[in-house]
Amino acid sequence: MxxxxxxxxxxxxxxxxxxxxxxxxxxxxxxxxxxxxxxxxxxxxxxxxxxxxxxxxxxxxxxxxxxxxxxxxxxxxxxxxxxxxxxxxxxxxxxxxxxxxxxxxxxxxxxxxxxxxxxxxxxxDLLPEVLKLMPNTRSAYLPHLDSTNSNVQPLEEALSFLNPDQISKSPTEIVSANAxxxxxxxxxxxxxxxxxxxxxxxxxxxxxxxxxxxxxxxxxxxxxxxxxxxxxxxxxxxxxxxxxxxxxxxxxxxxxxxxxxxxxxxxxxxxxxxxxxxxxxxxxxxxxxxxxxxxxxxxxxxxxxxxxxxDSKAVLDGxxxxxxxxxxxxxxxIKGLPPPSTTKLAIFYKGGYECQLLLNAAGYGWKDKCELFEEQVKLQVGEESLGKLDFLEFQRIGVPAENPWDQASSTTYIRVVSQAKDATALLEIPKAVGNISLKHFHGFHSSLDMRTAIPKPYLAYYPALWAQQELQETVHFIDASGEITSSCSAGHPSVYEPLSERSNYDTTSPVTFTGPTRAIRLGDIALARSGDKGSNLNVGIFVQTTRQWDWLRSFMSRERMWQLLGGDAEKSYSLERVEFPHVFAVHFVVYGILGRGVSSSTRLDAFGKGFADYLRDKVVEVPIAILEDEG
Structure with a gap:
C-alpha cells in the first residue's frame, strides 16, 4: 500500500x-x-x-x-x-x-x-456442498430467495426444484451452484x-x-x-x-x-x-x-x-x-445497515427440453385465426401427450395495424413455446402442425423454417439462500508456474442484521388536481427503467418537477399498476411499491411475473427489459397544468 x-x-x-x-x-x-x-x-x-x-x-x-x-x-x-x-x-x-x-x-x-x-x-462454487444434500433435506437447507418475504408466496413453477418429482431425480442433474x-x-x-x-x-x-x-x-x-x-x-x-x-x-x-x-x-x-x-x-x-x-x-x-x-444493506429512501x-x-x-446473515445462491439444473415455433397470421380476422390454430394443435397433440408437457402456451406477439401500410405491419406472430422433461413429448407439437397440413387458417405462413421447433435442452434456475457464516471465501496469490504462494481466509462479517419486512405502501399524502386534463402516453411525461430479479420484474418511473411528482405519486398507486398490467396481471403475482421522493420516482416489484426467471422464463421479454416502455406507452389522463412545467 x-x-x-x-x-x-x-x-x-x-x-x-x-x-x-x-x-x-x-x-x-x-x-x-x-x-x-x-x-x-x-x-x-x-x-x-x-x-x-x-x-x-x-x-x-x-x-x-x-x-x-x-x-x-x-x-x-x-x-x-x-x-x-x-x-x-x-x-x-x-x-x-x-x-x-x-x-x-x-x-x-x-x-x-x-x-x-x-x-x-x-x-x-458450492456445487459439491449442494450435491451432498440428501434429496429429502433439500427444501430445508435451500429455502427460496423470496421465502423471507411474508408478502410473497413464490409460484409453484419457481419452486419446482423442490417438488417431489424433481427431488426424486439424481442430484447430478444440478449443473452449478454459486454463492x-x-x-x-x-x-x-x-x-x-x-x-x-x-x-x-x-x-x-x-x-x-x-x-x-x-x-x-x-x-x-x-x-x-x-x-x-x-x-x-x-x-x-x-x-x-x-x-x-x-x-x-x-x-x-x-x-x-x-x-x-x-x-x-x-x-x-x-x-x-x-x-x-x-x-x-x-x-x-x-x-x-x-x-x-x-x-x-x-x-x-x-x-x-x-x-x-x-457487506451491508443500502437504504435508498433518501x-x-x-x-x-x-x-x-x-x-x-445513502444510508447503510449491517448485512443479512444470508446471501444468494444461484442454482442451475437441467430443466428438460424446450421448443418454440413462430407462425404468422395476417391482420384480417387475426384473433379468430389464433384461436382456431390453438384448438387444431391441441386436438392433434391429444390429451395424453399434452399431459406429458410441463408448459405449453400460445402467445400472440404484436397487434396488426389498422389500415396497414404494408403486409409486415398487418402481421402478428403466434409464438408456441413449450417445455417438457422428455424431448420426445415436445416433438408432438411440430408433428401436430404438420398434421394440420392444408386444414390451417386462411393465410397461414411460417417464419423462414421450423428449426426452432427442434427440442433443445434448457437450464432451469433456482435462487436459494445460503448462510454467509458457512462460506469459505479464500484469497490465493499465484505465480506464473501455477504455484499458490500464499492463501488466507477472507473472513466473515462481524455483525449481521435480520431481514426486516419489506416496505410496501401507497403515497401518504395524495394530491388532487383540478382543471382540464389531456390524454397522453405516460412516456410523454415520465422516464423509466425495468429489469429482472429472478422470477420478479422491477420497474421505476420518474418525472422532472415537483408538481409532476405530486401527480405521479398520487396516480401510480398499487391499484393503478394492477390496472396498467392489463392482460399480463395474474392473481398469483404479488406487488410491492415504494417511493424515492428526492428523485421523483415510484418503484414497483412484480413478484412471479417472469416464472422461474433467467434461462427458465418462457416470456418473450424474459428479462423484463422492455416492460418500462410498454408501461410508458399506456395512455393516461394528465392535468394540463403540469404538462406546462419545464423539467
Whole structure:
C-alpha cells in the first residue's frame, strides 16, 4: 500500500472505471478505460446469472476454459498500460475457473517482464456442498430467495426444484451452484499487495465496493460508506447503461437526439470518503452522463428501497441525484445497515427440453385465426401427450395495424413455446402442425423454417439462500508456474442484521388536481427503467418537477399498476411499491411475473427489459397544468 499512489491514496476520491457489464462487452473497452484518462482502478462485471451454468458441463469435460474469454482478451491488450500506470484491477471474469484465468494473467506478466502481483478468490462454487444434500433435506437447507418475504408466496413453477418429482431425480442433474460473494476477499487481496484480482461469482457491485473500501481504508462496520459504494457499483457495473445505453429518453432532443447514443463511453465512479460518488466518463467519449441517465440506472434491477449485499444493506429512501458539471452527476443520501446473515445462491439444473415455433397470421380476422390454430394443435397433440408437457402456451406477439401500410405491419406472430422433461413429448407439437397440413387458417405462413421447433435442452434456475457464516471465501496469490504462494481466509462479517419486512405502501399524502386534463402516453411525461430479479420484474418511473411528482405519486398507486398490467396481471403475482421522493420516482416489484426467471422464463421479454416502455406507452389522463412545467 505504501508504494501505491502514496501521494494521493485516501486523500482524494477514488477514481474507479468499469470496463464491462457483461461478457459481450468488447475487450477493447478495458484498454480505453486505461488509456483515455487517469483512473486508479479498473473493475469489470462479466457475469449474467446464467453465464457460469451455460459453460459448466463443457468446462467439466475439458472443452471450455471456465473463464470468460473477453476478460482475458481485455487484460492481454491492456496489461502494459496497467503496469505503466499502476492501475489496480478487479474482475469477476474468472467465472467457473478464477484460478485458470489468474494463471494465464501471471504467465502474461512474466512474459512481458512486469512487476505485478496476481490473486484469485475461491469459495463461491458450492456445487459439491449442494450435491451432498440428501434429496429429502433439500427444501430445508435451500429455502427460496423470496421465502423471507411474508408478502410473497413464490409460484409453484419457481419452486419446482423442490417438488417431489424433481427431488426424486439424481442430484447430478444440478449443473452449478454459486454463492454471491461480497467485497471482503478482494479488499483482503488488495491489502496484501495484489495488483490484479480475479474472482468467480461475486455480486455485480463487489469489485467497485472493494476498490473504494481499500482506497479509503474503511472498517467493515462503516455501513454508510459501504452502502454508498454499493450504489456506486450498482450504477457503473452495467457499463454503458449509465452513459446512455438502454436509456428511455434517447429520442429526446434535449439530450442531443439519438445519434448521441450510437457509441456511449463507459462509466467512472469517483467515490468519496463518505461513500457518496460522482458518476462520470472520459472526455470525448460518446453518450451522456446526466441526472436522467443516472436515475434510470439507479432504478434498474432494484429489490425495493433496501438493496441487499453481503457487506451491508443500502437504504435508498433518501437518495439524491444532482448534476454538478458536464457529464458529472453526484449521488448521495445513502444510508447503510449491517448485512443479512444470508446471501444468494444461484442454482442451475437441467430443466428438460424446450421448443418454440413462430407462425404468422395476417391482420384480417387475426384473433379468430389464433384461436382456431390453438384448438387444431391441441386436438392433434391429444390429451395424453399434452399431459406429458410441463408448459405449453400460445402467445400472440404484436397487434396488426389498422389500415396497414404494408403486409409486415398487418402481421402478428403466434409464438408456441413449450417445455417438457422428455424431448420426445415436445416433438408432438411440430408433428401436430404438420398434421394440420392444408386444414390451417386462411393465410397461414411460417417464419423462414421450423428449426426452432427442434427440442433443445434448457437450464432451469433456482435462487436459494445460503448462510454467509458457512462460506469459505479464500484469497490465493499465484505465480506464473501455477504455484499458490500464499492463501488466507477472507473472513466473515462481524455483525449481521435480520431481514426486516419489506416496505410496501401507497403515497401518504395524495394530491388532487383540478382543471382540464389531456390524454397522453405516460412516456410523454415520465422516464423509466425495468429489469429482472429472478422470477420478479422491477420497474421505476420518474418525472422532472415537483408538481409532476405530486401527480405521479398520487396516480401510480398499487391499484393503478394492477390496472396498467392489463392482460399480463395474474392473481398469483404479488406487488410491492415504494417511493424515492428526492428523485421523483415510484418503484414497483412484480413478484412471479417472469416464472422461474433467467434461462427458465418462457416470456418473450424474459428479462423484463422492455416492460418500462410498454408501461410508458399506456395512455393516461394528465392535468394540463403540469404538462406546462419545464423539467
Amino acid at each position: 505504501a508504494n501505491w499512489r502514496q501521494e494521493e491514496f485516501g486523500k482524494r476520491p477514488a477514481r474507479i472505471a468499469n470496463c464491462s457489464g457483461y461478457c459481450g462487452d468488447p475487450p477493447a473497452e478495458m484498454y480505453k478505460q486505461a488509456t483515455l484518462g487517469d483512473v486508479d482502478f479498473i473493475t469489470g462485471d462479466y457475469l449474467a446469472e446464467v453465464n457460469i451454468a451455460k459453460n459448466a458441463e463443457n468446462f467439466a469435460r475439458g472443452h471450455h476454459p471456465g473463464y470468460e474469454a473477453s476478460a482475458w482478451e481485455g487484460l492481454e491488450m491492456t496489461i502494459d498500460v496497467i503496469n505503466e500506470k499502476r492501475i489496480k484491477v478487479a474482475l469477476n471474469g474468472g467465472a467457473l475457473n478464477p484460478k485458470g484465468l489468474a494463471l494465464k494473467v501471471a504467465e502474461l506478466i512474466r512474459e512481458r517482464g512486469h512487476n505485478l502481483s496476481v490473486a484469485y478468490i475461491s469459495g463461491d 454471491y460473494l461480497g467485497a471482503r476477499g478482494i479488499v483482503n487481496a488488495f491489502q496484501q499487495g495484489a495488483d490484479i484480482v480475479i474472482t468467480g461469482r461475486v455480486s455485480d457491485a463487489s469489485p467497485v465496493i472493494a476498490a473504494a473500501w481499500y482506497w479509503w481504508s474503511w472498517n467493515a462496520t462503516d455501513y454508510d460508506q459501504l452502502a454508498g459504494a454499493l450504489i456506486a457499483g450498482h450504477l457503473i457495473e452495467c457499463s454503458a447503461y449509465v452513459t446512455g445505453g438502454n436509456f428511455a429518453g434517447f429520442t429526446d432532443k434535449k439530450y442531443g437526439g439519438w445519434k448521441r447514443f450510437v457509441a456511449p463511453g463507459f462509466p467512472i465512479a469517483e467515490v468519496n470518503a463518505d461513500g457518496s460518488c460522482v458518476v462520470t466518463k472520459h472526455d470525448g467519449t460518446g453518450g451522456v452522463v446526466n441526472e436522467d441517465t443516472v436515475k434510470c440506472q439507479l432504478l434498474y434491477e432494484l429489490q425495493g428501497n433496501v438493496y441487499l449485499h453481503s 437518495v439524491k441525484v444532482e448534476e454538478v458539471g458536464k457529464d458529472r452527476v453526484r449521488v448521495s443520501g
